[in-house]
Amino acid sequence: MITNDSRLPVAHRTWWKAPMAATLPGLPLLVGELSMFYSEGYTSGIEIGILLGVALLAVAWLLPHRRSMRGLRMMTAGGALALAILPLLYAVLLGVAMASG
Template sequence: MPGPDAPPARAAHRTWWRAPLAATLPGLPLLVLEYRWFAAQDGPGAFSGVLFWAAGLLALAWVLPHRRSLRGLRIAAAGTGLGCALLPVAFAVLLGVAVAAS
């Protein structure tokens, strides 16, 4: 039995799932769409690394231990994964705007 000077036991963070879910809901359908879009055209090419990093970071956000001390890392992994998933679409939109403006 722990004494009065023992640190409290680390409890699981009750809302650990919010950041991965908030990033996965828009990110996963977007990744599937991008994989299908690039597969129809000879592969992802230059964006293959970005797509693999996005999938890996979203998965990492889910599999990290459910402790409060890892909340910042979980949020960073989920946000970066979502950003990587949005990168090819944002590049296509900016390229379309540049072509339309010229």
């Protein structure tokens, strides 16, 4: 029996680019921040943001490889990267503020 291939979802050929662009700089930051903040023994707001960043990064890799999911994949990868950079940026801004005072 011949099936109609036009209705089957087509895999997007470059689906991996957005998660990879967020994983390369974001994963080392997330692992370093998680090891630094997770050892305190209590859950803080920064730790929840870091865990959310790890979850968003995993979701960016696990989304279906269809072209229609490209926007959602880019948003989750960008959100994961933003949550990875945010604690580091906050620490740098606090250091600048303390040094200028």
